[in-house]
Amino acid sequence: MSASDHLPRDSDGTASGLPRLQDFVARNVTFPAYCRTTSFDRATRDFQGEIRRIEELCGMFSPDDFVRRIAIPPMLGLEDDERDWSAAMVVEHVVLVGEAIGRVLIFLSRGQTPPAAFDRKAVRPRGAKGVETVPALRALARDYPRLVQTELGTVSGGAHPHPIFGDLDLHRWHCLSVAHLRVHRRQLHEIRRRITAGAKSGGLLGVLLPAATPDLDPQT
Numbered sequence: 001m002s003a004s005d006h007l008p009r010d011s012d013g014t015a016s017g018l019p020r021l022q023d024f025v026a027r028n029v030t031f032p033a034y035c036r037t038t039s040f041d042r043a044t045r046d047f048q049g050e051i052r053r054i055e056e057l058c059g060m061f062s063p064d065d066f067v068r069r070i071a072i073p074p075m076l077g078l079e080d081d082e083r084d085w086s087a088a089m090v091v092e093h094v095v096l097v098g099e100a101i102g103r104v105l106i107f108l109s110r111g112q113t114p115p116a117a118f119d120r121k122a123v124r125p126r127g128a129k130g131v132e133t134v135p136a137l138r139a140l141a142r143d144y145p146r147l148v149q150t151e152l153g154t155v156s157g158g159a160h161p162h163p164i165f166g167d168l169d170l171h172r173w174h175c176l177s178v179a180h181l182r183v184h185r186r187q188l189h190e191i192r193r194r195i196t197a198g199a200k201s202g203g204l205l206g207v208l209l210p211a212a213t214p215d216l217d218p219q220t
Contacts, residue, residue, distance in 0.1 A: 018079055018164065026077060027165060035175045043174045044148050050181035051141045054094065057188045058134055061087050065195050067130045072190045077183035085125065087191050090184050091133040092125035098140045101177045102147050104160050108170040109152035114160050148174060 018026060038046065058066070071084045085093070100123055107114040152170075159167040168176065 018077070019074065022074075022076055023164065030076075031165060031176070031179055034179060035172050038175055038178075040148075040171055040174060043171075043178050044145055046178045047148075047174075047181065048141070048145055050178060050185055051094075051137070051144075054091070054181065054185050054188060055134075055137060055141065057185065057192060058087065058091060058137065060192055061195075063131055068195070070191045070194050072187065072194065075183070075186060075190065077179070078187055082187070085187070085191075086127065087188055088130050088133050089125035089127045090188055090191070091137050092127070092129055093123060094181060094184050095133065095136045095140050096123040096125070097180055098144055098177060101173055101180075102144055104173050105148065105152060105170055108158050108160060108173065109155055111153070111155040111158060113158070118160070118162055120163055144177070 065087070067086050067088045069084050069086045069089070074080070074083065082090075082093075100118065104114050104118065156170055159169045160173065161167050162173075162176065165172070165176065
């Protein structure tokens with residue numbers, strides 16, 4: 001039985017949520033700390049750095065490996081039903097979330113309420129786009145920073161609810177875009193690590209590999 005047999009499948013597109021302890025840490029420790037210590041402009045630079053690293057990681061996959069679903073261990077910020085995604089699914093999800101957050105920012109910056117709740121189901125990957133997701137990622141890398149630097153209004157008040165983090169203002173939504181990229185960049189790194197380990201061991205995907213450590217991914 002492979003590790004993926006123990007993971008919940010996302011056949012209905014419904015997000016499972018974070019494990020209870022991770023949910024508590026994310027809500028009350030890591031995400032609030034990042035928001036408190038990061039300016040809007042710094043978050044924009046962090047976004048650009050994270051998405052550039054994701055683009056670099058994508059270039060390390062073969063077309064076949066890019067669409068292979070690989071089970072990875074639990075990882076901070078990663079929902080259980082995201083742990084057996086392919087790299088293509090990760091990138092598709094990253095793009096959908098980035099675009100959705102961009103739309104929220106536009107409304108909040110104009111003093112308006114976004115017309116709909118942030119729909120977690122709508123940003124679940126469909127898993128059938130393969131390498132076609134890479135141009136969409138490049139478009140997000142270009143368009144999102146331009147949006148936050150030149151297209152937002154001047155209103156900083158107001159908030160919009162996120163299903164995990166509650167009511168977020170414009171600054172916190174922008175910080176969330178970075179935190180989300182960081183989680184999935186680490187996921188891509190671990191997917192790549194396990195594929196590489198599998199190739200070196202004659203095809204075994206390394207079910208017994210230890211979980212990723214900071215030493216294996218120095219970009220925190």
